[in-house]
Amino acid sequence: MERRKLKLGGIIDGVGWNHTGWRHPDIPADASENVDYYVQKAIQLEQGKFDLIFLADVSHIGPGMIPHYLSMFEGVSILSALSMVTHSIGLAATIATSYADPFTVARQIASLDKISKGRAGWNAITSNPGGLANYSRSHLSKADLYPMKKEFLEIVEGLWDSYEDDAFIRDKGSGIFFDPSKMHPINYSGNYFSVEGPLNVSRSRQGRPVVFQAGTSLDFMNVAAKHAEVIMAPGDFDYLKGFVFELKKRVQNQGRSPNDLLIMPSHSPIVGETEKEALEKLREMESWMPKGYRMPKPTLMGSAENVAEKIEHWYRAGVMDILLIRQDYPAGFEDFIQLVVPILQDKGIFRKEYEDNTLRGNLELPYPENRYKK
Numbered sequence: 001m002e003r004r005k006l007k008l009g010g011i012i013d014g015v016g017w018n019h020t021g022w023r024h025p026d027i028p029a030d031a032s033e034n035v036d037y038y039v040q041k042a043i044q045l046e047q048g049k050f051d052l053i054f055l056a057d058v059s060h061i062g063p064g065m066i067p068h069y070l071s072m073f074e075g076v077s078i079l080s081a082l083s084m085v086t087h088s089i090g091l092a093a094t095i096a097t098s099y100a101d102p103f104t105v106a107r108q109i110a111s112l113d114k115i116s117k118g119r120a121g122w123n124a125i126t127s128n129p130g131g132l133a134n135y136s137r138s139h140l141s142k143a144d145l146y147p148m149k150k151e152f153l154e155i156v157e158g159l160w161d162s163y164e165d166d167a168f169i170r171d172k173g174s175g176i177f178f179d180p181s182k183m184h185p186i187n188y189s190g191n192y193f194s195v196e197g198p199l200n201v202s203r204s205r206q207g208r209p210v211v212f213q214a215g216t217s218l219d220f221m222n223v224a225a226k227h228a229e230v231i232m233a234p235g236d237f238d239y240l241k242g243f244v245f246e247l248k249k250r251v252q253n254q255g256r257s258p259n260d261l262l263i264m265p266s267h268s269p270i271v272g273e274t275e276k277e278a279l280e281k282l283r284e285m286e287s288w289m290p291k292g293y294r295m296p297k298p299t300l301m302g303s304a305e306n307v308a309e310k311i312e313h314w315y316r317a318g319v320m321d322i323l324l325i326r327q328d329y330p331a332g333f334e335d336f337i338q339l340v341v342p343i344l345q346d347k348g349i350f351r352k353e354y355e356d357n358t359l360r361g362n363l364e365l366p367y368p369e370n371r372y373k374k
Protein backbone atom coordinates (compact mmCIF):
# COMPACT_ATOMS: atom_id res chain seq x y z
CA MET A 1 0.00 0.00 0.00
CA GLU A 2 1.24 3.48 -0.83
CA ARG A 3 2.49 5.43 2.15
CA ARG A 4 0.27 8.39 3.00
CA LYS A 5 1.87 11.78 2.89
CA LEU A 6 3.28 13.34 6.03
CA LYS A 7 0.73 15.30 8.07
CA LEU A 8 1.37 18.39 10.16
CA GLY A 9 -0.27 19.63 13.34
CA GLY A 10 0.28 22.73 15.44
CA ILE A 11 -0.33 23.03 19.17
CA ILE A 12 -1.29 26.55 20.12
CA ASP A 13 -0.37 27.01 23.75
CA GLY A 14 -0.76 30.70 24.40
CA VAL A 15 2.31 32.20 26.02
CA GLY A 16 4.20 28.95 25.43
CA TRP A 17 4.87 25.53 26.89
CA ASN A 18 7.66 26.78 29.09
CA HIS A 19 8.17 29.08 32.06
CA THR A 20 9.74 32.17 30.62
CA GLY A 21 8.82 32.51 26.93
CA TRP A 22 6.04 34.96 27.83
CA ARG A 23 8.72 37.57 28.49
CA HIS A 24 9.66 37.73 24.81
CA PRO A 25 8.61 41.09 23.30
CA ASP A 26 6.82 39.35 20.40
CA ILE A 27 4.48 37.30 22.62
CA PRO A 28 1.40 39.06 24.01
CA ALA A 29 1.72 38.49 27.76
CA ASP A 30 -1.97 37.48 27.86
CA ALA A 31 -1.73 35.19 24.79
CA SER A 32 -3.24 32.19 26.63
CA GLU A 33 -6.55 34.02 26.98
CA ASN A 34 -6.36 36.29 23.96
CA VAL A 35 -8.80 35.24 21.25
CA ASP A 36 -7.18 37.49 18.64
CA TYR A 37 -3.88 35.71 19.22
CA TYR A 38 -5.49 32.29 18.74
CA VAL A 39 -7.25 33.48 15.57
CA GLN A 40 -3.98 34.79 14.14
CA LYS A 41 -2.17 31.51 14.86
CA ALA A 42 -5.04 29.40 13.46
CA ILE A 43 -5.07 31.33 10.20
CA GLN A 44 -1.29 31.05 9.97
CA LEU A 45 -1.39 27.27 10.41
CA GLU A 46 -4.11 26.95 7.78
CA GLN A 47 -2.09 29.04 5.33
CA GLY A 48 0.73 26.54 5.95
CA LYS A 49 -1.72 23.72 4.95
CA PHE A 50 -1.47 22.09 8.36
CA ASP A 51 -3.84 19.20 8.99
CA LEU A 52 -4.82 20.23 12.45
CA ILE A 53 -4.75 22.57 15.37
CA PHE A 54 -4.32 20.61 18.58
CA LEU A 55 -4.94 21.88 22.09
CA ALA A 56 -3.39 20.22 25.12
CA ASP A 57 -5.13 20.75 28.44
CA VAL A 58 -4.78 20.72 32.19
CA SER A 59 -7.53 20.05 34.72
CA HIS A 60 -5.82 20.97 37.94
CA ILE A 61 -3.40 23.73 38.89
CA GLY A 62 -0.49 22.66 41.05
CA PRO A 63 2.62 24.39 42.34
CA GLY A 64 5.22 25.42 39.77
CA MET A 65 2.98 25.12 36.73
CA ILE A 66 3.82 27.02 33.58
CA PRO A 67 2.17 30.45 33.19
CA HIS A 68 0.07 29.17 30.25
CA TYR A 69 -1.86 26.78 32.52
CA LEU A 70 -2.77 29.45 35.08
CA SER A 71 -5.43 31.11 32.94
CA MET A 72 -6.29 29.58 29.59
CA PHE A 73 -9.22 28.83 27.28
CA GLU A 74 -11.32 25.71 27.57
CA GLY A 75 -10.58 23.74 24.38
CA VAL A 76 -13.97 23.20 22.72
CA SER A 77 -15.02 26.80 23.33
CA ILE A 78 -11.97 28.32 21.65
CA LEU A 79 -11.99 25.77 18.81
CA SER A 80 -15.63 26.66 18.06
CA ALA A 81 -14.51 30.25 17.59
CA LEU A 82 -11.56 29.17 15.43
CA SER A 83 -13.83 27.03 13.26
CA MET A 84 -15.52 30.22 12.07
CA VAL A 85 -12.32 31.80 10.75
CA THR A 86 -10.88 28.65 9.12
CA HIS A 87 -12.16 26.26 6.42
CA SER A 88 -10.04 23.13 6.06
CA ILE A 89 -7.83 22.71 9.10
CA GLY A 90 -8.80 20.13 11.76
CA LEU A 91 -9.61 21.14 15.34
CA ALA A 92 -8.73 18.73 18.15
CA ALA A 93 -9.39 19.37 21.84
CA THR A 94 -8.08 17.44 24.84
CA ILE A 95 -10.64 16.36 27.42
CA ALA A 96 -9.73 13.89 30.16
CA THR A 97 -11.89 10.79 30.56
CA SER A 98 -11.10 10.80 34.29
CA TYR A 99 -13.07 13.93 35.05
CA ALA A 100 -15.63 14.73 32.40
CA ASP A 101 -18.96 13.07 31.72
CA PRO A 102 -19.22 10.93 28.57
CA PHE A 103 -22.62 12.18 27.42
CA THR A 104 -21.47 15.81 27.70
CA VAL A 105 -18.19 15.15 25.89
CA ALA A 106 -19.91 13.20 23.08
CA ARG A 107 -22.31 16.08 22.65
CA GLN A 108 -19.71 18.86 22.77
CA ILE A 109 -17.28 17.27 20.32
CA ALA A 110 -20.07 16.16 17.97
CA SER A 111 -21.38 19.73 18.01
CA LEU A 112 -17.91 21.05 17.21
CA ASP A 113 -17.81 18.53 14.38
CA LYS A 114 -21.08 19.93 13.02
CA ILE A 115 -20.12 23.57 13.52
CA SER A 116 -16.81 23.00 11.71
CA LYS A 117 -18.45 20.84 9.01
CA GLY A 118 -16.46 17.70 9.80
CA ARG A 119 -13.16 18.93 11.23
CA ALA A 120 -13.31 17.95 14.90
CA GLY A 121 -11.08 15.64 16.89
CA TRP A 122 -11.02 14.63 20.54
CA ASN A 123 -7.86 13.78 22.46
CA ALA A 124 -9.05 11.31 25.11
CA ILE A 125 -6.50 11.17 27.92
CA THR A 126 -6.58 9.91 31.48
CA SER A 127 -4.56 12.95 32.63
CA ASN A 128 -2.85 12.83 36.01
CA PRO A 129 -4.93 11.95 39.08
CA GLY A 130 -4.64 15.50 40.47
CA GLY A 131 -7.76 16.62 38.66
CA LEU A 132 -10.01 14.18 40.53
CA ALA A 133 -10.21 16.79 43.29
CA ASN A 134 -11.74 19.35 40.94
CA TYR A 135 -14.44 17.09 39.58
CA SER A 136 -16.04 15.66 42.73
CA ARG A 137 -14.20 12.36 42.26
CA SER A 138 -11.82 12.29 45.21
CA HIS A 139 -13.15 8.82 46.10
CA LEU A 140 -11.48 7.42 42.98
CA SER A 141 -7.77 6.69 42.54
CA LYS A 142 -5.13 6.13 39.88
CA ALA A 143 -6.21 2.47 39.54
CA ASP A 144 -9.63 3.62 38.34
CA LEU A 145 -8.37 5.76 35.47
CA TYR A 146 -8.00 3.16 32.70
CA PRO A 147 -11.12 1.08 33.53
CA MET A 148 -12.98 4.41 33.49
CA LYS A 149 -11.41 5.44 30.22
CA LYS A 150 -12.46 2.17 28.59
CA GLU A 151 -16.10 2.67 29.58
CA PHE A 152 -15.95 6.34 28.61
CA LEU A 153 -14.75 5.53 25.09
CA GLU A 154 -17.27 2.74 24.57
CA ILE A 155 -20.05 5.14 25.52
CA VAL A 156 -18.88 8.08 23.43
CA GLU A 157 -18.36 5.94 20.34
CA GLY A 158 -21.77 4.34 20.87
CA LEU A 159 -23.43 7.73 21.27
CA TRP A 160 -21.83 8.96 18.06
CA ASP A 161 -23.70 6.14 16.29
CA SER A 162 -27.05 7.14 17.81
CA TYR A 163 -28.44 7.92 14.36
CA GLU A 164 -27.71 6.10 11.14
CA ASP A 165 -26.48 8.37 8.35
CA ASP A 166 -29.88 8.53 6.64
CA ALA A 167 -32.03 8.73 9.81
CA PHE A 168 -33.19 12.29 9.12
CA ILE A 169 -35.63 12.61 6.24
CA ARG A 170 -36.93 16.12 6.93
CA ASP A 171 -39.55 15.95 4.20
CA LYS A 172 -41.84 18.95 4.50
CA GLY A 173 -44.36 17.55 2.03
CA SER A 174 -45.02 14.26 3.82
CA GLY A 175 -44.33 15.68 7.25
CA ILE A 176 -41.82 12.94 8.05
CA PHE A 177 -38.91 14.38 10.03
CA PHE A 178 -36.95 11.23 10.84
CA ASP A 179 -37.05 7.45 10.76
CA PRO A 180 -37.30 6.16 14.36
CA SER A 181 -36.00 2.72 13.31
CA LYS A 182 -32.67 4.44 12.55
CA MET A 183 -32.32 5.93 16.02
CA HIS A 184 -30.43 3.76 18.55
CA PRO A 185 -30.19 4.31 22.32
CA ILE A 186 -27.01 2.86 23.78
CA ASN A 187 -28.41 1.58 27.11
CA TYR A 188 -24.95 1.31 28.65
CA SER A 189 -24.53 0.30 32.25
CA GLY A 190 -20.95 0.17 33.55
CA ASN A 191 -19.11 0.39 36.87
CA TYR A 192 -18.49 4.11 36.46
CA PHE A 193 -21.02 5.41 33.97
CA SER A 194 -24.60 4.65 33.00
CA VAL A 195 -25.97 6.21 29.86
CA GLU A 196 -29.27 5.49 28.15
CA GLY A 197 -28.94 7.64 25.02
CA PRO A 198 -29.51 8.34 22.22
CA LEU A 199 -27.30 11.39 21.76
CA ASN A 200 -29.21 14.34 20.37
CA VAL A 201 -26.62 15.08 17.68
CA SER A 202 -26.63 13.22 14.37
CA ARG A 203 -23.54 12.07 12.46
CA SER A 204 -21.31 14.57 10.68
CA ARG A 205 -19.74 14.89 7.28
CA GLN A 206 -16.76 12.83 8.47
CA GLY A 207 -19.02 10.27 10.17
CA ARG A 208 -17.72 11.02 13.62
CA PRO A 209 -14.88 13.01 15.16
CA VAL A 210 -11.35 11.59 14.99
CA VAL A 211 -10.21 10.02 18.30
CA PHE A 212 -6.75 10.99 19.51
CA GLN A 213 -5.07 9.57 22.63
CA ALA A 214 -1.85 10.24 24.54
CA GLY A 215 -0.01 8.05 27.02
CA THR A 216 2.77 5.52 27.31
CA SER A 217 1.88 2.65 29.71
CA LEU A 218 0.75 -0.89 28.84
CA ASP A 219 -2.73 -0.07 30.13
CA PHE A 220 -2.71 2.89 27.78
CA MET A 221 -1.67 0.79 24.79
CA ASN A 222 -4.35 -1.80 25.44
CA VAL A 223 -7.14 0.79 25.38
CA ALA A 224 -5.61 2.78 22.52
CA ALA A 225 -5.22 -0.30 20.30
CA LYS A 226 -8.99 -0.64 20.20
CA HIS A 227 -10.17 2.96 20.24
CA ALA A 228 -7.48 5.39 19.04
CA GLU A 229 -6.99 6.70 15.52
CA VAL A 230 -4.08 9.02 16.32
CA ILE A 231 -1.52 8.64 19.11
CA MET A 232 0.25 11.69 20.43
CA ALA A 233 3.64 10.48 21.55
CA PRO A 234 6.85 11.76 23.10
CA GLY A 235 9.41 12.78 20.49
CA ASP A 236 12.30 10.38 21.06
CA PHE A 237 13.24 8.33 18.00
CA ASP A 238 14.60 5.18 19.68
CA TYR A 239 11.82 5.08 22.23
CA LEU A 240 9.23 5.51 19.49
CA LYS A 241 10.51 2.58 17.46
CA GLY A 242 9.79 0.15 20.29
CA PHE A 243 6.58 1.88 21.31
CA VAL A 244 5.12 1.88 17.80
CA PHE A 245 6.04 -1.79 17.34
CA GLU A 246 4.25 -2.79 20.57
CA LEU A 247 1.25 -0.61 19.80
CA LYS A 248 0.75 -1.79 16.23
CA LYS A 249 0.98 -5.41 17.34
CA ARG A 250 -1.96 -4.76 19.65
CA VAL A 251 -3.88 -2.91 16.94
CA GLN A 252 -3.54 -5.95 14.71
CA ASN A 253 -4.73 -8.23 17.54
CA GLN A 254 -7.88 -6.11 17.65
CA GLY A 255 -8.51 -6.98 14.01
CA ARG A 256 -7.71 -3.44 12.87
CA SER A 257 -5.30 -2.42 10.15
CA PRO A 258 -2.10 -1.00 11.71
CA ASN A 259 -2.27 1.57 8.93
CA ASP A 260 -5.38 3.09 10.51
CA LEU A 261 -3.49 4.24 13.59
CA LEU A 262 -1.40 7.35 13.05
CA ILE A 263 1.62 8.19 15.19
CA MET A 264 2.01 11.83 16.12
CA PRO A 265 5.21 12.75 18.00
CA SER A 266 5.43 16.32 19.24
CA HIS A 267 8.39 18.64 18.84
CA SER A 268 9.33 22.26 19.44
CA PRO A 269 11.55 22.97 16.45
CA ILE A 270 13.88 25.95 16.31
CA VAL A 271 14.88 26.62 12.72
CA GLY A 272 16.84 29.27 10.89
CA GLU A 273 18.11 29.76 7.38
CA THR A 274 21.43 28.62 8.80
CA GLU A 275 22.60 26.60 11.79
CA LYS A 276 23.97 29.79 13.31
CA GLU A 277 20.66 31.62 13.02
CA ALA A 278 18.86 28.76 14.80
CA LEU A 279 21.43 28.85 17.60
CA GLU A 280 20.92 32.59 17.99
CA LYS A 281 17.19 31.99 18.46
CA LEU A 282 17.92 29.43 21.16
CA ARG A 283 20.23 31.88 22.94
CA GLU A 284 17.54 34.54 22.68
CA MET A 285 15.08 32.20 24.42
CA GLU A 286 17.65 31.52 27.12
CA SER A 287 18.14 35.21 27.75
CA TRP A 288 14.72 35.33 29.49
CA MET A 289 15.59 32.46 31.80
CA PRO A 290 17.18 32.93 35.23
CA LYS A 291 20.94 33.45 35.01
CA GLY A 292 22.93 30.29 34.32
CA TYR A 293 19.98 28.28 32.97
CA ARG A 294 20.33 26.60 29.59
CA MET A 295 17.51 25.43 27.38
CA PRO A 296 17.92 21.82 26.22
CA LYS A 297 18.66 21.82 22.49
CA PRO A 298 15.51 20.66 20.68
CA THR A 299 15.80 17.48 18.56
CA LEU A 300 14.58 19.44 15.55
CA MET A 301 17.00 22.34 15.60
CA GLY A 302 19.23 23.84 12.97
CA SER A 303 19.06 24.95 9.37
CA ALA A 304 15.80 24.33 7.53
CA GLU A 305 17.45 21.72 5.27
CA ASN A 306 18.84 19.88 8.22
CA VAL A 307 15.50 19.87 10.05
CA ALA A 308 13.61 18.75 6.94
CA GLU A 309 16.11 15.87 6.51
CA LYS A 310 15.46 14.70 10.06
CA ILE A 311 11.70 14.90 9.58
CA GLU A 312 11.90 12.86 6.39
CA HIS A 313 14.01 10.26 8.18
CA TRP A 314 11.45 9.91 11.01
CA TYR A 315 8.59 9.79 8.53
CA ARG A 316 10.20 7.09 6.39
CA ALA A 317 11.11 5.07 9.49
CA GLY A 318 7.38 4.84 10.27
CA VAL A 319 7.49 6.63 13.63
CA MET A 320 6.01 9.93 12.45
CA ASP A 321 2.77 9.98 10.47
CA ILE A 322 1.94 13.42 11.83
CA LEU A 323 4.51 15.89 13.07
CA LEU A 324 2.94 17.96 15.84
CA ILE A 325 4.80 21.17 16.53
CA ARG A 326 4.56 23.64 19.33
CA GLN A 327 6.40 26.91 19.23
CA ASP A 328 8.87 27.72 21.96
CA TYR A 329 10.27 30.51 19.86
CA PRO A 330 7.52 33.12 19.24
CA ALA A 331 7.93 32.95 15.46
CA GLY A 332 8.15 29.15 15.58
CA PHE A 333 5.16 28.43 13.32
CA GLU A 334 6.11 31.19 10.90
CA ASP A 335 9.71 29.98 10.62
CA PHE A 336 8.59 26.39 10.08
CA ILE A 337 6.02 27.32 7.46
CA GLN A 338 8.31 29.64 5.54
CA LEU A 339 11.53 27.66 5.74
CA VAL A 340 10.76 23.96 6.27
CA VAL A 341 7.36 23.36 4.63
CA PRO A 342 8.58 24.24 1.09
CA ILE A 343 11.42 21.73 1.43
CA LEU A 344 9.00 19.01 2.57
CA GLN A 345 6.82 19.87 -0.43
CA ASP A 346 9.81 19.67 -2.79
CA LYS A 347 10.61 16.26 -1.35
CA GLY A 348 7.06 15.27 -2.29
CA ILE A 349 6.12 14.21 1.24
CA PHE A 350 3.84 17.10 2.17
CA ARG A 351 0.79 18.54 0.37
CA LYS A 352 0.59 21.82 -1.52
CA GLU A 353 -3.19 22.02 -1.25
CA TYR A 354 -5.75 20.45 1.06
CA GLU A 355 -7.18 17.23 -0.38
CA ASP A 356 -10.42 17.57 1.59
CA ASN A 357 -12.34 19.79 3.99
CA THR A 358 -12.72 17.20 6.73
CA LEU A 359 -10.07 16.21 9.25
CA ARG A 360 -10.59 12.51 8.52
CA GLY A 361 -10.28 13.14 4.79
CA ASN A 362 -7.03 15.06 5.08
CA LEU A 363 -5.57 12.46 7.46
CA GLU A 364 -6.61 9.74 4.97
CA LEU A 365 -8.42 7.83 7.70
CA PRO A 366 -11.27 5.52 6.67
CA TYR A 367 -14.88 6.66 6.99
CA PRO A 368 -16.33 4.88 10.04
CA GLU A 369 -19.56 3.16 9.07
CA ASN A 370 -22.37 3.38 11.58
CA ARG A 371 -22.46 0.12 13.59
CA TYR A 372 -26.19 -0.30 12.96
CA LYS A 373 -25.98 0.06 9.19
CA LYS A 374 -27.60 -2.93 7.51
Ligand SMILES: Cc1cc2nc3c(=O)[nH]c(=O)nc-3n(C[C@H](O)[C@H](O)[C@H](O)COP(=O)(O)O)c2cc1C
Binding pocket: 055, 056, 057, 058, 059, 094, 096, 125, 126, 127, 128, 129, 214, 215, 216, 217, 218, 219, 220, 232, 233, 234
Ligand atom coordinates in the same frame (compact mmCIF):
# COMPACT_ATOMS: atom_id res chain seq x y z
C1 LIG B 1 2.45 12.78 24.61
C2 LIG B 1 1.61 12.98 25.82
C3 LIG B 1 0.75 14.07 25.92
C4 LIG B 1 -0.04 14.29 27.06
N1 LIG B 1 -0.85 15.40 27.12
C5 LIG B 1 -1.56 15.63 28.26
C6 LIG B 1 -2.39 16.79 28.38
O1 LIG B 1 -2.53 17.62 27.47
N2 LIG B 1 -3.04 17.00 29.54
C7 LIG B 1 -2.95 16.14 30.60
O2 LIG B 1 -3.58 16.38 31.62
N3 LIG B 1 -2.18 15.02 30.51
C8 LIG B 1 -1.49 14.75 29.37
N4 LIG B 1 -0.71 13.61 29.29
C9 LIG B 1 -0.64 12.70 30.47
C10 LIG B 1 -1.48 11.44 30.29
O3 LIG B 1 -2.86 11.77 30.23
C11 LIG B 1 -1.25 10.47 31.46
O4 LIG B 1 -1.58 11.08 32.68
C12 LIG B 1 0.20 10.04 31.55
O5 LIG B 1 0.69 9.69 30.29
C13 LIG B 1 0.37 8.86 32.53
O6 LIG B 1 -0.38 7.74 32.10
P1 LIG B 1 0.33 6.51 31.36
O7 LIG B 1 1.37 6.01 32.30
O8 LIG B 1 -0.76 5.51 31.14
O9 LIG B 1 0.92 7.00 30.10
C14 LIG B 1 0.05 13.38 28.14
C15 LIG B 1 0.91 12.27 28.04
C16 LIG B 1 1.68 12.05 26.90
C17 LIG B 1 2.58 10.85 26.83
